[in-house]
Amino acid sequence: MPPAASPSDAELILAVLERDDRRAFAELVQRHQSQVRTVLRRLARGDTALADDLAQETFVLAWRNLSRFRFEARFSTWLYRIAFNAWQTEARRKHEVLLDLDDDAPLPGPEGAHEMPDIAARVDLERAMAELSDGERAAISACYYADLSHEEAAAALGMPLGTVKTHILRAKAKLRARLGKDKP
Amino acid sequence: MTDIDRVLRDNARVSLPDDGFTTRVMGSLPPVAAMPRSWIHPALVIGSAALGCVLAVVLAPAGGSVLQGFADLTQLKAFTPAAFTALGIGIALLVSALVIAIETD
Numbered sequence: 193m194p195p196a197a198s199p200s201d202a203e204l205i206l207a208v209l210e211r212d213d214r215r216a217f218a219e220l221v222q223r224h225q226s227q228v229r230t231v232l233r234r235l236a237r238g239d240t241a242l243a244d245d246l247a248q249e250t251f252v253l254a255w256r257n258l259s260r261f262r263f264e265a266r267f268s269t270w271l272y273r274i275a276f277n278a279w280q281t282e283a284r285r286k287h288e289v290l291l292d293l294d295d296d297a298p299l300p301g302p303e304g305a306h307e308m309p310d311i312a313a314r315v316d317l318e319r320a321m322a323e324l325s326d327g328e329r330a331a332i333s334a335c336y337y338a339d340l341s342h343e344e345a346a347a348a349l350g351m352p353l354g355t356v357k358t359h360i361l362r363a364k365a366k367l368r369a370r371l372g373k374d375k376p
Numbered sequence: 377m378t379d380i381d382r383v384l385r386d387n388a389r390v391s392l393p394d395d396g397f398t399t400r401v402m403g404s405l406p407p408v409a410a411m412p413r414s415w416i417h418p419a420l421v422i423g424s425a426a427l428g429c430v431l432a433v434v435l436a437p438a439g440g441s442v443l444q445g446f447a448d449l450t451q452l453k454a455f456t457p458a459a460f461t462a463l464g465i466g467i468a469l470l471v472s473a474l475v476i477a478i479e480t481d
Contacts, residue, residue, distance in 0.1 A: 336384040
Protein backbone atom coordinates (compact mmCIF):
# COMPACT_ATOMS: atom_id res chain seq x y z
CA MET A 193 0.00 0.00 0.00
CA PRO A 194 1.55 3.35 -1.03
CA PRO A 195 2.11 5.89 1.75
CA ALA A 196 -0.47 8.66 1.97
CA ALA A 197 0.68 11.85 0.25
CA SER A 198 1.44 14.63 2.72
CA PRO A 199 -1.02 17.52 2.53
CA SER A 200 -0.02 20.62 0.61
CA ASP A 201 0.60 23.96 2.31
CA ALA A 202 -2.77 25.17 1.02
CA GLU A 203 -4.58 22.17 2.54
CA LEU A 204 -2.88 22.75 5.88
CA ILE A 205 -3.75 26.45 5.82
CA LEU A 206 -7.41 25.62 5.10
CA ALA A 207 -7.40 23.18 8.03
CA VAL A 208 -6.13 25.97 10.30
CA LEU A 209 -8.66 28.49 9.01
CA GLU A 210 -11.67 26.16 9.10
CA ARG A 211 -10.98 24.16 12.26
CA ASP A 212 -8.27 26.10 14.14
CA ASP A 213 -6.22 22.95 13.57
CA ARG A 214 -3.00 23.49 15.54
CA ARG A 215 -1.43 20.26 14.37
CA ALA A 216 -1.76 21.50 10.79
CA PHE A 217 -0.05 24.75 11.75
CA ALA A 218 2.70 22.84 13.55
CA GLU A 219 3.29 20.91 10.31
CA LEU A 220 3.61 24.23 8.44
CA VAL A 221 6.12 25.49 11.02
CA GLN A 222 8.16 22.28 10.75
CA ARG A 223 8.20 22.52 6.96
CA HIS A 224 9.36 26.12 6.78
CA GLN A 225 11.35 26.69 9.99
CA SER A 226 14.72 25.80 8.51
CA GLN A 227 14.57 28.28 5.62
CA VAL A 228 12.98 31.08 7.64
CA ARG A 229 15.55 30.73 10.42
CA THR A 230 18.42 30.51 7.91
CA VAL A 231 17.28 33.67 6.13
CA LEU A 232 16.97 35.51 9.44
CA ARG A 233 20.40 34.30 10.59
CA ARG A 234 21.91 35.79 7.45
CA LEU A 235 20.02 39.04 8.02
CA ALA A 236 20.99 39.14 11.72
CA ARG A 237 24.68 38.74 10.85
CA GLY A 238 24.79 35.30 12.42
CA ASP A 239 23.12 36.30 15.71
CA THR A 240 21.29 32.99 16.12
CA ALA A 241 19.35 33.97 19.27
CA LEU A 242 17.97 37.12 17.66
CA ALA A 243 17.26 35.25 14.43
CA ASP A 244 15.30 32.54 16.25
CA ASP A 245 13.34 35.13 18.23
CA LEU A 246 12.42 36.88 14.98
CA ALA A 247 11.53 33.55 13.36
CA GLN A 248 9.24 32.73 16.29
CA GLU A 249 7.63 36.16 15.96
CA THR A 250 7.23 35.53 12.22
CA PHE A 251 5.27 32.31 12.74
CA VAL A 252 3.09 33.80 15.49
CA LEU A 253 2.25 36.73 13.20
CA ALA A 254 1.52 34.26 10.40
CA TRP A 255 -0.90 32.41 12.71
CA ARG A 256 -2.66 35.63 13.69
CA ASN A 257 -2.95 36.87 10.12
CA LEU A 258 -3.49 33.60 8.26
CA SER A 259 -6.99 34.65 7.19
CA ARG A 260 -5.34 37.41 5.11
CA PHE A 261 -3.31 34.90 3.09
CA ARG A 262 -4.81 34.96 -0.41
CA PHE A 263 -3.32 31.76 -1.91
CA GLU A 264 -2.08 33.84 -4.88
CA ALA A 265 1.57 33.58 -3.85
CA ARG A 266 3.48 30.71 -2.29
CA PHE A 267 3.03 30.42 1.48
CA SER A 268 6.81 30.63 1.87
CA THR A 269 6.91 33.95 -0.01
CA TRP A 270 4.26 35.34 2.32
CA LEU A 271 6.21 34.06 5.35
CA TYR A 272 9.44 35.70 4.14
CA ARG A 273 7.61 38.99 3.75
CA ILE A 274 6.59 38.78 7.41
CA ALA A 275 10.14 37.76 8.38
CA PHE A 276 11.72 40.68 6.49
CA ASN A 277 9.25 43.07 8.13
CA ALA A 278 10.07 41.67 11.57
CA TRP A 279 13.78 42.10 10.88
CA GLN A 280 13.34 45.65 9.57
CA THR A 281 11.26 46.58 12.63
CA GLU A 282 13.94 45.17 14.92
CA ALA A 283 16.70 46.97 13.04
CA ARG A 284 14.78 50.27 13.17
CA ARG A 285 14.33 49.74 16.88
CA LYS A 286 18.10 49.54 17.14
CA HIS A 287 18.41 52.72 15.02
CA GLU A 288 20.32 50.97 12.30
CA VAL A 289 20.45 52.37 8.77
CA LEU A 290 18.50 50.02 6.56
CA LEU A 291 18.53 48.90 2.98
CA ASP A 292 21.03 51.54 1.89
CA LEU A 293 21.95 51.60 -1.75
CA ASP A 294 25.54 52.86 -1.42
CA ASP A 295 25.40 54.20 -4.96
CA ASP A 296 28.77 55.91 -4.64
CA ALA A 297 30.59 52.86 -3.35
CA PRO A 298 32.84 51.45 -6.05
CA LEU A 299 32.38 47.86 -7.08
CA PRO A 300 35.23 45.58 -5.98
CA GLY A 301 37.79 45.05 -8.69
CA PRO A 302 38.12 41.97 -10.85
CA GLU A 303 40.97 40.58 -8.74
CA GLY A 304 38.51 38.42 -6.79
CA ALA A 305 36.61 37.18 -9.79
CA HIS A 306 38.53 34.00 -10.25
CA GLU A 307 37.37 30.48 -9.42
CA MET A 308 37.61 29.64 -5.71
CA PRO A 309 37.72 26.36 -3.92
CA ASP A 310 34.35 25.24 -2.48
CA ILE A 311 35.44 24.43 1.07
CA ALA A 312 37.33 27.65 1.71
CA ALA A 313 34.48 29.66 0.24
CA ARG A 314 31.89 27.99 2.46
CA VAL A 315 33.96 28.41 5.61
CA ASP A 316 34.30 32.16 5.05
CA LEU A 317 30.94 32.83 3.47
CA GLU A 318 29.05 33.70 6.64
CA ARG A 319 31.77 36.09 7.78
CA ALA A 320 31.81 37.71 4.36
CA MET A 321 28.00 37.99 4.37
CA ALA A 322 28.12 39.80 7.71
CA GLU A 323 30.27 42.50 6.12
CA LEU A 324 27.72 43.35 3.43
CA SER A 325 25.43 46.35 3.84
CA ASP A 326 21.92 45.68 5.18
CA GLY A 327 20.38 46.12 1.74
CA GLU A 328 22.88 43.82 0.05
CA ARG A 329 22.48 41.16 2.73
CA ALA A 330 18.70 41.39 2.51
CA ALA A 331 18.74 41.04 -1.27
CA ILE A 332 21.11 38.04 -1.17
CA SER A 333 19.06 36.42 1.63
CA ALA A 334 15.84 36.89 -0.32
CA CYS A 335 17.09 35.67 -3.69
CA TYR A 336 19.41 32.83 -2.61
CA TYR A 337 18.35 31.69 0.87
CA ALA A 338 14.59 32.33 0.50
CA ASP A 339 14.74 31.33 -3.19
CA LEU A 340 12.61 34.28 -4.29
CA SER A 341 12.70 35.74 -7.79
CA HIS A 342 14.02 39.31 -8.10
CA GLU A 343 10.41 40.52 -8.45
CA GLU A 344 9.26 38.59 -5.35
CA ALA A 345 12.27 39.87 -3.40
CA ALA A 346 11.50 43.46 -4.41
CA ALA A 347 7.91 43.03 -3.19
CA ALA A 348 8.95 41.31 0.03
CA LEU A 349 11.63 43.88 0.87
CA GLY A 350 9.66 46.90 -0.30
CA MET A 351 12.46 47.92 -2.67
CA PRO A 352 12.37 48.84 -6.36
CA LEU A 353 13.31 45.94 -8.64
CA GLY A 354 16.37 47.82 -9.95
CA THR A 355 17.64 48.34 -6.41
CA VAL A 356 17.38 44.62 -5.68
CA LYS A 357 19.35 43.80 -8.84
CA THR A 358 22.00 46.39 -7.97
CA HIS A 359 22.31 45.03 -4.42
CA ILE A 360 22.70 41.50 -5.76
CA LEU A 361 25.42 42.53 -8.21
CA ARG A 362 27.34 44.52 -5.62
CA ALA A 363 26.98 41.84 -2.95
CA LYS A 364 28.19 39.08 -5.26
CA ALA A 365 31.15 41.19 -6.33
CA LYS A 366 32.05 41.92 -2.70
CA LEU A 367 31.67 38.27 -1.68
CA ARG A 368 33.74 37.12 -4.63
CA ALA A 369 36.46 39.63 -3.76
CA ARG A 370 36.37 38.80 -0.04
CA LEU A 371 36.37 35.05 -0.51
CA GLY A 372 39.06 35.28 -3.17
CA LYS A 373 41.21 37.45 -0.89
CA ASP A 374 40.99 34.89 1.93
CA LYS A 375 42.23 32.14 -0.34
CA PRO A 376 45.61 30.84 0.84
CA MET B 377 25.95 29.56 -12.86
CA THR B 378 29.02 31.40 -11.51
CA ASP B 379 31.27 30.24 -8.69
CA ILE B 380 29.68 32.56 -6.12
CA ASP B 381 26.17 31.52 -7.24
CA ARG B 382 27.10 27.91 -6.60
CA VAL B 383 28.56 28.67 -3.16
CA LEU B 384 25.46 30.62 -2.14
CA ARG B 385 23.06 27.96 -3.43
CA ASP B 386 25.02 25.18 -1.69
CA ASN B 387 25.04 27.15 1.57
CA ALA B 388 21.30 27.83 1.31
CA ARG B 389 20.58 24.10 0.96
CA VAL B 390 21.92 23.32 4.43
CA SER B 391 18.91 22.35 6.58
CA LEU B 392 18.64 23.50 10.22
CA PRO B 393 17.43 20.90 12.73
CA ASP B 394 14.20 21.84 14.49
CA ASP B 395 15.74 21.58 18.02
CA GLY B 396 12.40 22.30 19.71
CA PHE B 397 11.70 25.41 17.64
CA THR B 398 8.25 24.21 16.51
CA THR B 399 7.30 23.40 20.12
CA ARG B 400 8.34 26.90 21.22
CA VAL B 401 6.29 28.50 18.43
CA MET B 402 3.20 26.40 19.22
CA GLY B 403 3.58 27.25 22.90
CA SER B 404 3.59 30.98 22.14
CA LEU B 405 0.39 30.97 20.07
CA PRO B 406 -2.65 32.60 21.65
CA PRO B 407 -5.00 30.17 23.45
CA VAL B 408 -7.83 28.63 21.45
CA ALA B 409 -10.51 30.60 23.28
CA ALA B 410 -8.89 33.84 22.17
CA MET B 411 -9.32 33.02 18.48
CA PRO B 412 -12.29 34.93 17.04
CA ARG B 413 -15.06 32.63 15.82
CA SER B 414 -16.55 33.62 12.50
CA TRP B 415 -20.16 33.08 13.64
CA ILE B 416 -20.08 35.07 16.90
CA HIS B 417 -20.31 38.55 15.42
CA PRO B 418 -23.10 37.80 12.92
CA ALA B 419 -25.06 36.01 15.66
CA LEU B 420 -24.71 39.01 17.99
CA VAL B 421 -25.77 41.45 15.27
CA ILE B 422 -28.76 39.37 14.16
CA GLY B 423 -29.80 38.79 17.79
CA SER B 424 -29.62 42.53 18.51
CA ALA B 425 -31.67 43.27 15.39
CA ALA B 426 -34.31 40.69 16.37
CA LEU B 427 -34.51 42.16 19.86
CA GLY B 428 -34.91 45.63 18.34
CA CYS B 429 -37.73 44.36 16.14
CA VAL B 430 -39.55 42.81 19.09
CA LEU B 431 -39.16 46.00 21.12
CA ALA B 432 -40.45 48.02 18.16
CA VAL B 433 -43.54 45.84 17.93
CA VAL B 434 -44.18 45.80 21.70
CA LEU B 435 -43.51 49.47 22.42
CA ALA B 436 -44.79 51.15 19.27
CA PRO B 437 -48.27 52.66 19.40
CA ALA B 438 -49.25 50.46 16.47
CA GLY B 439 -49.22 47.38 18.73
CA GLY B 440 -49.19 44.16 16.75
CA SER B 441 -50.33 45.65 13.46
CA VAL B 442 -46.93 45.51 11.78
CA LEU B 443 -48.46 44.11 8.62
CA GLN B 444 -50.73 47.15 8.51
CA GLY B 445 -47.60 49.30 8.75
CA PHE B 446 -46.05 47.65 5.70
CA ALA B 447 -49.37 48.01 3.90
CA ASP B 448 -49.38 51.73 4.80
CA LEU B 449 -45.83 52.11 3.48
CA THR B 450 -46.72 50.49 0.15
CA GLN B 451 -49.50 53.07 -0.13
CA LEU B 452 -46.99 55.87 0.69
CA LYS B 453 -48.63 56.57 4.07
CA ALA B 454 -45.38 56.98 6.00
CA PHE B 455 -46.67 58.95 8.99
CA THR B 456 -49.05 56.44 10.57
CA PRO B 457 -47.99 54.74 13.87
CA ALA B 458 -48.03 51.34 12.15
CA ALA B 459 -45.79 52.67 9.35
CA PHE B 460 -43.29 53.99 11.91
CA THR B 461 -43.13 50.51 13.50
CA ALA B 462 -42.57 48.86 10.13
CA LEU B 463 -39.92 51.45 9.24
CA GLY B 464 -38.13 50.82 12.55
CA ILE B 465 -38.03 47.10 11.89
CA GLY B 466 -36.84 47.63 8.33
CA ILE B 467 -34.06 50.00 9.41
CA ALA B 468 -32.91 47.62 12.18
CA LEU B 469 -32.68 44.74 9.69
CA LEU B 470 -30.91 46.92 7.11
CA VAL B 471 -28.31 48.13 9.62
CA SER B 472 -27.63 44.59 10.86
CA ALA B 473 -27.22 43.40 7.26
CA LEU B 474 -24.78 46.24 6.57
CA VAL B 475 -22.75 45.49 9.71
CA ILE B 476 -22.49 41.80 8.79
CA ALA B 477 -21.56 42.65 5.20
CA ILE B 478 -18.79 45.04 6.34
CA GLU B 479 -17.39 42.53 8.87
CA THR B 480 -17.47 39.69 6.32
CA ASP B 481 -15.56 41.83 3.84
